[in-house]
Amino acid sequence: MENPMQHTQSKLFVNNMMESAIRIGLLFMLLVWTFDIIKPFVIPVLWGAIIAVALMPMTQKLERALKGRRGLAATILALAGIILLIAPFWIVSSSIFDGVSHIVAVMQAGDIKIPGPTQRVADIPLIGDKLFDAWALFATNLEKAVLHFLPQIKTGVSAAAGMLGSSLGTLVMFIISLAIAGGFMAHAEKSSAAVSTVAVRVVGKNGEEWTSLTAATIRSVLLGVVGVAFIQSLLIGSALFTFSIPAAGIFTFIVFILGIAQLPPLLVVLPIIFYVFSTQDSTPATIFTVWVLIAGVSDSFLKPMLMGRGVDVPMPVILIGAIGGMIAAGIIGLFLGAVILAIWYELFTTWLNMEEAQLASAKEADGAEDKHVTAPEQSGKDA
Numbered sequence: 001m002e003n004p005m006q007h008t009q010s011k012l013f014v015n016n017m018m019e020s021a022i023r024i025g026l027l028f029m030l031l032v033w034t035f036d037i038i039k040p041f042v043i044p045v046l047w048g049a050i051i052a053v054a055l056m057p058m059t060q061k062l063e064r065a066l067k068g069r070r071g072l073a074a075t076i077l078a079l080a081g082i083i084l085l086i087a088p089f090w091i092v093s094s095s096i097f098d099g100v101s102h103i104v105a106v107m108q109a110g111d112i113k114i115p116g117p118t119q120r121v122a123d124i125p126l127i128g129d130k131l132f133d134a135w136a137l138f139a140t141n142l143e144k145a146v147l148h149f150l151p152q153i154k155t156g157v158s159a160a161a162g163m164l165g166s167s168l169g170t171l172v173m174f175i176i177s178l179a180i181a182g183g184f185m186a187h188a189e190k191s192s193a194a195v196s197t198v199a200v201r202v203v204g205k206n207g208e209e210w211t212s213l214t215a216a217t218i219r220s221v222l223l224g225v226v227g228v229a230f231i232q233s234l235l236i237g238s239a240l241f242t243f244s245i246p247a248a249g250i251f252t253f254i255v256f257i258l259g260i261a262q263l264p265p266l267l268v269v270l271p272i273i274f275y276v277f278s279t280q281d282s283t284p285a286t287i288f289t290v291w292v293l294i295a296g297v298s299d300s301f302l303k304p305m306l307m308g309r310g311v312d313v314p315m316p317v318i319l320i321g322a323i324g325g326m327i328a329a330g331i332i333g334l335f336l337g338a339v340i341l342a343i344w345y346e347l348f349t350t351w352l353n354m355e356e357a358q359l360a361s362a363k364e365a366d367g368a369e370d371k372h373v374t375a376p377e378q379s380g381k382d383a
Contacts, residue, residue, distance in 0.1 A: 043173065043332065044173055044176045044177045044180055045177075045180055046332060046336075047173070047174065047177035047180075047181075047332065048176075048177045048178070048179075048180030048181040048183075048184055049180075049181070049184060050218055050222075050332075050335050051081070051177060051178060051181035052180075052181040052182075052184035052185045052188070052191075053214075053215045053218045053219065054218055054219055054222045055077055055081075055181065055185060056185060056188060056215075057219075058077060059073050059074055059077055059185045059188070062076065062077065070185075070186055070188070071186045073185075074182045074183075074185035074186040075182055075186075077182070077185065078178045078179060078181060078182030078185075081178045081181075082175050082178050082179075085171060085174055085175065085178070086171070086175075088249075088253060089167070089168075089171055091249055114135075114138050114139040115139065116135070116136055116139040116140070117131070117132050117135040117136055117139070117278065118278050118279075121135060121274070121278045134149075192211075195211055196208045196211050199211045206346075206350075209346075210343055210346065213313075213339075213342055213343065213346060214339050214342075214343075217313070217318060217335075217338050217339045217342045218335050218338075218339065220307055220318060220338070221307070221318060221322050221334055221335050221338045222335075223306045223307065224303050224306045224307025224315075224318070224319075224322075225259075225260060225262070225307070225322055225334055226260060227306055228259060228298075228299050228302045228303055228306060228307075229255075229256050229257075229258075229259025229260045230256065230259075231298065231302060232255060232256075232259050232265055232295055232296070232298055232299060232302075233252050233253070233255045233256035233259060233265075235291075235294075235295035235298065236251075236252065236255050236265060236269060236292050236295045236296065237249075237251075237252030237255070239288060239291040239292050239295065240252060240272070240292075243276065243280070243284065243288050245272060245275075245276070251268055251272065254268050255268055255269075259299070260331060260334070261326065261331070262322070262323050262326060264296065265295075265296045266293075266296045269292045269293070269296050272292070273285075273288070273289050273292065276288050276289070277289075303315070303319065307319060313342045313345050313346070314345075317341050317342065317345050318338045318341070318342060319338075320341060321337040321338035321339070321340060321341030321342065322334045322335075322337055322338045323337070324337050324341075325337015325338060325340070
């Protein structure tokens with residue numbers, strides 16, 4: 001039969017267990033509700049931190065030029081970033097709107113004249129014959145062509161509308177992120193101290209070092225991915241505008257997005273090359289082809305030059321992290337993936353060198369002990 005002491009202990013254990021379960025459940029509910037509240041702000045705050053880290057060296061230079069006015073320097077950079085975001089979007093949107101308005105006006109007037117394809121289009125390998133037939137159908141009988149390709153046209157229009165809506169949402173999100181980045185840059189020391197304190201509290205003595213590694217990796221990815229994409233789009237865009245390619249601004253913007261997404265710009269360039277060869281003479285078409293092909297493969301030597309600068313992590317590790325992170329989490333994964341793999345690389349190298357570090361520490365301890373032992377002996381001899 002159970003004695004009163006055991007019964008009391010069992011009852012106390014059950015009470016403690018129930019109380020702990022209730023506390024853990026309430027804490028879990030609080031965490032879930034908190035996450036639901038801050039969820040809309042997580043991505044803008046992450047982007048704000050990434051932009052602030054990337055622009056901090058420029059902020060410090062501008063601060064010195066403005067005689068120590070950090071807040072003004074951060075505000076100027078944030079406003080400049082917002083203008084740089086809005087201006088291309090406005091230009092591209094205006095170009096699309098003007099193009100659509102022109103097409104609607106021409107269709108209403110009934111003066112639609114599409115030039116027919118040349119034999120060069122038919123000579124294109126693999127797709128030449130189909131492209132020639134489709135182009136000829138649009139040139140000779142537009143109404144029949146529209147009815148024939150109506151499902152594809154509807155799909156394309158829906159995709160374009162969805163892309164435009166998504167781009168507008170992304171633009172608003174980045175404007176908010178730039179405003180947050182301005183706040184981070186204006187209070188950089190306090191923000192950095194808070195992050196370092198949390199990092200040291202979470203991971204120990206290496207936290208501050210990993211915080212510096214995170215900042216350097218973000219700058220490296222920004223320079224090696226976004227910087228290379230910008231250079232490529234600038235080179236290809238200059239060729240498009242030089243040779244008066246229709247919708248050159250839109251194609252340049254698409255090349256920039258493909259470069260950030262780590263996709264080859266040749267996906268856009270190759271169809272344009274076919275178009276140039278079918279509409280222009282051989283000499284300018286050849287010059288255009290060489291120009292855009294060199295620009296399209298320029299990332300193969302630009303990335304090794306720009307990515308990994310200032311970081312003691314091999315460039316392939318950062319590149320794999322950036323590409324894998326983007327596949328897993330979108331554009332922001334470019335930075336998060338690179339940071340995570342860089343930290344894992346540091347952990348791995350630390351683990352590999354742990355035994356050597358322990359041996360070195362042991363030797364230093366033995367040397368200090370020998371000095372401590374020989375010191376009294378030497379003093380005795382002197383006496």
